[in-house]
Amino acid sequence: MSDGEHLLLRFSLNGRPLEREVPVQRTLHELLHDDLGLAGTRLACGAGVCGACLSLVNGEPRASCATFAFQVQGCEVTSVEGLARAGVLHPLQQAFIDHGAFQCGYCTSGMLLLAKALLDREPRPSRERITEWLSSNVCRCTGYAQIIDAVQAAAARMAGTPA
Numbered sequence: 001m002s003d004g005e006h007l008l009l010r011f012s013l014n015g016r017p018l019e020r021e022v023p024v025q026r027t028l029h030e031l032l033h034d035d036l037g038l039a040g041t042r043l044a045c046g047a048g049v050c051g052a053c054l055s056l057v058n059g060e061p062r063a064s065c066a067t068f069a070f071q072v073q074g075c076e077v078t079s080v081e082g083l084a085r086a087g088v089l090h091p092l093q094q095a096f097i098d099h100g101a102f103q104c105g106y107c108t109s110g111m112l113l114l115a116k117a118l119l120d121r122e123p124r125p126s127r128e129r130i131t132e133w134l135s136s137n138v139c140r141c142t143g144y145a146q147i148i149d150a151v152q153a154a155a156a157r158m159a160g161t162p163a
């Protein structure tokens with residue numbers, strides 16, 4: 001394949017069908033952030049290990065910097081911008097605000113999506129499970145306590161029970 005080769009990519013982004021021609025070497029991060037202007041998809045390590053650029057692909061956490069755009073052909077992709085619905089924050093987003101679960105905010109998008117993937121699988125995870133699940137994302141500011149508190153609070157809210 002030459003550098004100039006493109007492909008027609010069809011996938012769903014945040015619940016909406018999308019069709020776009022992209023270079024075959026384009027990463028999912030470049031597509032979301034650079035081409036589509038979704039600023040919540042952050043680039044930090046560029047090697048798929050820090051979690052800042054995380055997106056959900058068919059509900060599974062994926063480092064968008066280490067995923068080629070062509071790999072999401074026919075998939076459902078969720079970026080952090082897709083969490084809020086009709087102007088209403090997702091319970092995780094509100095819990096992050098309520099619990100001060102961010103400082104610089106750089107890791108927040110990835111943390112929110114990783115937490116969503118966990119809660120979709122395990123609606124009431126233990127504190128230990130949340131800690132284990134979020135350990136793949138790097139946060140240099142909060143020390144994780146507020147993030148874990150926020151995920152627990154969101155889980156309780158989503159289940160309709162007190163935290």
